[in-house]
Amino acid sequence: xHKYRSMISTINRExxxxxxxxxxPDLPEPLPPPRDSKNDFSSINLLNRILPKEILKQEFTFRRxxxxxxxxxxxxxxxxxxxxxxxxxxLEKALDYKGKIFYKYEGATSTGSHKINTAIAQxxxxxxxxVNGVTTETGxxxxxxxxxxxxxxxxxxxxxxxxxxxxxxxxLRKTVMNxxxxxxxxxxxxxxxxxxxxxxxxxxxxxxxxxxxxxAIEYALDHNYRYMVASVMNSAMTHQSVIGLETKKQLExxxxxxxxLIGCVGGGSNFGGFTFPFLPDHPDTEIFATTADxxxxxxxxxxxxxxxxxxxxLPEMRMYSLGADFVPPTIYAGGLRYHGASPSLSLxxxxxxxxxxxxxxDEVKEAIKTFANTQGIIAAPESGHAIATTLxxxxxxxxxxxxxxxxxxxxxxxxxxxFGDSK
Amino acid sequence: MKNxxxxxxxxYPDNETLLKFLxxxxxxxxxxxxxxxxxxxxxxxxxxxxxxxxxxNENFDGTSYRKIFDYFHENNIKMYSLSYYxxxxxxxKEFIDYLKMLNFSxxxxxxxxxxxxxxxxxxxxxxxxxxFEYIPFFSPATPDAIIKKISSMTDSWIYYGLQPSTxxxxxxxxxxxxxxxxxxxxxxxxxxxxxxKTENDIRQLMKNGGSGVAIGSYIEKMLExxxxxxxxxxxxxxxxxxxx
Ligand SMILES: Cc1ncc(COP(=O)(O)O)c(C=O)c1O
Numbered sequence: 001x002h003k004y005r006s007m008i009s010t011i012n013r014e015x016x017x018x019x020x021x022x023x024x025p026d027l028p029e030p031l032p033p034p035r036d037s038k039n040d041f042s043s044i045n046l047l048n049r050i051l052p053k054e055i056l057k058q059e060f061t062f063r064r065x066x067x068x069x070x071x072x073x074x075x076x077x078x079x080x081x082x083x084x085x086x087x088x089x090x091l092e093k094a095l096d097y098k099g100k101i102f103y104k105y106e107g108a109t110s111t112g113s114h115k116i117n118t119a120i121a122q123x124x125x126x127x128x129x130x131v132n133g134v135t136t137e138t139g140x141x142x143x144x145x146x147x148x149x150x151x152x153x154x155x156x157x158x159x160x161x162x163x164x165x166x167x168x169x170x171x172l173r174k175t176v177m178n179x180x181x182x183x184x185x186x187x188x189x190x191x192x193x194x195x196x197x198x199x200x201x202x203x204x205x206x207x208x209x210x211x212x213x214x215x216a217i218e219y220a221l222d223h224n225y226r227y228m229v230a231s232v233m234n235s236a237m238t239h240q241s242v243i244g245l246e247t248k249k250q251l252e253x254x255x256x257x258x259x260x261l262i263g264c265v266g267g268g269s270n271f272g273g274f275t276f277p278f279l280p281d282h283p284d285t286e287i288f289a290t291t292a293d294x295x296x297x298x299x300x301x302x303x304x305x306x307x308x309x310x311x312x313x314l315p316e317m318r319m320y321s322l323g324a325d326f327v328p329p330t331i332y333a334g335g336l337r338y339h340g341a342s343p344s345l346s347l348x349x350x351x352x353x354x355x356x357x358x359x360x361x362d363e364v365k366e367a368i369k370t371f372a373n374t375q376g377i378i379a380a381p382e383s384g385h386a387i388a389t390t391l392x393x394x395x396x397x398x399x400x401x402x403x404x405x406x407x408x409x410x411x412x413x414x415x416x417x418x419f420g421d422s423k
Numbered sequence: 424m425k426n427x428x429x430x431x432x433x434x435y436p437d438n439e440t441l442l443k444f445l446x447x448x449x450x451x452x453x454x455x456x457x458x459x460x461x462x463x464x465x466x467x468x469x470x471x472x473x474x475x476x477x478x479x480n481e482n483f484d485g486t487s488y489r490k491i492f493d494y495f496h497e498n499n500i501k502m503y504s505l506s507y508y509x510x511x512x513x514x515x516k517e518f519i520d521y522l523k524m525l526n527f528s529x530x531x532x533x534x535x536x537x538x539x540x541x542x543x544x545x546x547x548x549x550x551x552x553x554x555f556e557y558i559p560f561f562s563p564a565t566p567d568a569i570i571k572k573i574s575s576m577t578d579s580w581i582y583y584g585l586q587p588s589t590x591x592x593x594x595x596x597x598x599x600x601x602x603x604x605x606x607x608x609x610x611x612x613x614x615x616x617x618x619x620k621t622e623n624d625i626r627q628l629m630k631n632g633g634s635g636v637a638i639g640s641y642i643e644k645m646l647e648x649x650x651x652x653x654x655x656x657x658x659x660x661x662x663x664x665x666x667x
Contacts, residue, residue: 024563024564024566025566025567026566026567026568027566028566028568029536029537029540029566029569030536030537030540030562030564030565030566030569031564031566032537032538032564033467033537033562033564033587034587035466035467036469036470036473041470042469042470044469044587044593045469045592045593047593048592048593053594056593056594057593057594057595057596059593060563060564060586060587060593060595061563062563062564062565062567062603063599063603305466
């Protein structure tokens with residue numbers, strides 16, 4: 001058991017699970033099904049033309065375990081799985097914490113975040129179907145980068161709609177996506193009817209993820225492309241379970257038990273992927289989902305049926321939502337600006353199994369700094385939210401000797417501008 | 424005999440056409456029949472049946488159906504109501520009394536365990552007490568533990584929807600579906616519905632232990648066209664497949 005000290009990394013391919021985990025059959029109550037947003041046509045049927053068949057199956061499956069195809073397994077190794085689980089000893093010391101802090105580091109993948117875990121799977125199934133290409137929206141650019149790389153691996157063209165304000169703020173992200181052979185345009189764009197309509201009304205529209213989704217779907221329908229689902233929907237949540245399944249195995253090898261799990265929530269995919277695999281056999285583990293103060297979906301949003309995209313092309317889902325036309329303030333973490341959250345996560349929050357936390361921008365910045373100057377990792381602003389909750393928790397439970405595990409969903413090396421004005 | 428359960432939304436496409444169809448149903452070929460009481464918000468139904476509720480709501484007139492309900496009852500065809508709890512909740516007990524007075528045998532409530540889970544135990548116990556069958560409605564999104572718990576509260580047949588809503592077309596895997604449900608609640612009478620695609624699917628469902636099928640959207644389309652012959656042929660054909 002003591003062969004491993006404080007870090008478990010790529011020594012062992014067996015750490016990558018053979019199956020993804022799907023939480024639906026283990027939920028405490030039935031998951032409300034998606035619902036058509038318009039009366040006279042089936043947006044659920046429309047999914048047949050938007051998503052690869054296999055993804056659609058995974059969307060509605062009750063199968064607890066879904067075998068990871070060998071081809072995807074191979075690519076998981078190529079992009080750096082398993083990712084390390086590291087005990088943050090320097091941080092523990094700096095905080096004078098009696099317990100243990102571990103972090104799972106998804107920033108170690110080739111694209112620098114967890115997003116590649118599902119991008120690989122979706123691009124693989126799309127390529128198997130022989131479609132013309134893939135398309136998606138991106139906020140901060142992490143998802144767009146993952147989509148571009150995954151498409152490049154399977155030789156598919158990728159059309160990416162990047163939220164306009166982020167496109168302007170993060171020019172380096174575009175360079176990354178271009179290096180991965182992705183085509184990127186600011187959204188709203190002139191490539192779709194929906195984008196053109198919005199631009200006519202407001203040529204300087206800053207864009208939202210909801211608009212980007214609507215554009216990508218329209219593009220997919222018009223070009224026989226498939227739409228890549230960044231988060232929220234069940235298939236993406238399932239693919240991300242590699243994070244939690246690896247973490248479980250790594251903790252087991254270290255002889256540790258997770259008392260507390262913490263992650264950040266945009267749509268919920270890194271969070272669900274990290275925490276859901278613990279649900280069946282860790283009934284006493286405390287679980288915290290962190291959002292930004294400025295996007296308070298769990299405290300101020302309603303648990304209701306709402307649109308996933310602004311145009312209302314996709315079915316409605318029952319989820320915590322601030323409204324599909326919610327335009328959030330510009331915050332550091334573009335990836336946390338989404339108005340809703342995955343239905344399965346929403347249900348678990350509603351039932352009280354998962355607790356939520358909100359942190360403000362100053363706390364996030366401080367957390368990223370603390371993490372950087374102790375552990376050396378510069379976390380993504382999104383992940384900074386989870387780290388901020390971790391610091392808060394540890395300070396409040398200083399003498400409790402608990403094992404806290406936080407998911408650091410990505411690195412922030414392309415987001416350094418947020419520190420531009422700090423001394 | 425395997426169950427063939429045709430579904431009709433009351434009042435659709437109009438009372439006259441529907442009554443004409445109902446009167447000519449070959450009573451030897453079906454044993455259960457399901458009636459949708461028009462809902463203001465049939466949210467777990469697909470576009471075809473949603474549309475039928477809207478029209479049914481305008482037309483439905485309870486007294487027109489008294490004779491046909493008596494006729495089915497006399498011919499030992501069990502009648503079930505499909506009702507949304509959101510509609511009947513304010514007058515739930517009165518509605519159950521009304522259905523009993525009409526000689527209905529039970530009720531399917533698609534939104535009960537989804538949107539009103541906290542009330543479901545009490546509702547099911549009430550129905551058990553007044554000896555009115557509660558037909559559990561499950562789908563791929565129903566968690567394992569819920570399927571077991573809700574099934575154990577009744578001994579009636581189970582309605583399993585293959586799709587997230589009626590009459591739509593998401594890929595499903597029959598063998599996995601039946602394997603799952605058979606292993607969770609072995610020995611129970613399970614009727615499949617919600618978007619069954621082909622006769623071969625019906626064969627496979629029956630081969631894997633299914634007790635019957637419910638058909639809805641397809642019938643609504645024939646009602647809309649007034650295609651009574653098509654309807655009778657369809658019933659014949661499905662009966663044939665079930666009897667193989
Ligand atoms: C690094 C990182 N973490 C978290 C998120 C939030 O998304 P999700 O909640 O789906 O994990 C994003 C989204 O862009 C991201 O880039």
